[in-house]
Amino acid sequence: GENVEQHPSTLSVQEGDSAVIKCTYSDSASNYFPWYKQELGKGPQLIIDIRSNVGEKKDQRIAVTLNKTAKHFSLHITETQPEDSAVYFCAARNSGGYQKVTFGTGTKLQVIP
């Protein structure tokens, strides 16, 4: 089955700096890669996603890059703000057949004011 690894497990940045979280996956059949933000005591919130036919996607301060050959994808947050502090999860999914989502282990991001 699919295995998703996520690094780092914790990340502290100064407000205004950029944050990068990296994930690798094992199943070459995976073709959909969402990123979720989870605040304490709440459910995960989809913040951006990318499909395998695209190498990069950007939404304001958030961007995701995908390298299918190397099987890795990354989340980039620029101009970080204190409200970006949360746990971020990457995930991988094969949209064909059984649509199970495999999650990474999470990254706790702390933005220091």
Added chain:
Amino acid sequence: GAVVSQHPSWVICKSGTSVKIECRSLDFQATTMFWYRQFPKQSLMLMATSNEGSKATYEQGVEKDKFLINHASLTLSTLTVTSAHPEDSSFYICSADGGRGSTDTQYFGPGTRLTVL
């Protein structure tokens, strides 16, 4: 759009009782719903996948007789924790596929905190 609700948001019950958690897709029809369990500072663990009108598919190690899932309609799935014990205390989260016309995208509910005394 693509809002998923859960009820209740938290529940405390006595050991041996059963607890039902509801998951609803409010503004879209969900082809598939998922139930996850999350322990503190850990990732989400998939418990089961349910499709409307059919039996749920449980992940390995999840007791189907303990965690009963009913997907009665395209907008409602329920998880019943039967004969709950303290070790069942956890954060239960549901998610649903199919929002915004995309079956790839999975939207999560706000979660239910279950505490078994």
